Amino acid sequence: MDYDKMFDYVFKVLNENNALYSKRFPFRNRFEHIKRVFNWCIKIKDDIKCDEEVLLTAAIFHDVGYCYGKDNHANASAKLFIDYATKCEFEYEFIMKTADIISLHSNKELLQNSNIYDELILLLEADLLDEEGALGICWDVMQAALEPQANYTKCLQALDQHSAHILNQDFMVTPLAKKYWQEKQEIFTTFRDSLKADLFIE
DSSP states (O other): OOHHHHHHHHHHHHHHTTOSBOSSOTTOBHHHHHHHHHHHHHHHGGGSOOOHHHHHHHHHHTTGGGGGOSTTHHHHHHHHHHHHHHHTTOOHHHHHHHHHHHHHTTOGGGGGOTTSOHHHHHHHHHHHHTTSTHHHHHHHHHHHHTSTTOOHHHHHHHHHHTGGGGGGOOOOOSHHHHHHHHHHHHHHHHHHHHHHHHTTOO
16 A cells, blocks of 8 residues: 555645645644644554554545535545545445545544444544644644733643643543553643743642
8 A cells, every 4th residue: 555645645635725734723734633643543553453554544534625624524535535546446345444434533422432443443543642732732832822912821721721621531442542642631731730830820
């Protein structure tokens, strides 16, 4: 499976449609997110017996549908994948399973369903693991810095409003994903507590 060729295609589609960067969060590169989700899949996949080619292909294509906008991007991503895979003459069963996983990847509540594809479990977990913990902190700080009269206290407020959700959530199913989620929770707590201490906030 030529993953580099797939990445090139996804980058081309996003770039040509001015969809590489989020309009709301100009520091967020969607293609970089896709690459990180791909790497998270590699990092957690050994916990479950899965079809690695299906999983990694789905990871590469899962957000390409943003080239048409946010609404219904998962189904748009699946259709773009089907077009690409058909032209590449991939096997029909592989195309249909991968497309199904791509089309479902936004439904995070499916992690509570024990009857879904193992590859979908891993993709859902990988998608959730990205941009939490250290990256979640960076996101909130960069977003706060774009606001008028940015300051350290506003960064702390942004953390409490957004990244802090990780402390009360645990969507993860597989052991490795649970481990990494817990590490991200600890990173957030340590950083937030240190920032509050440095700001002399009780």
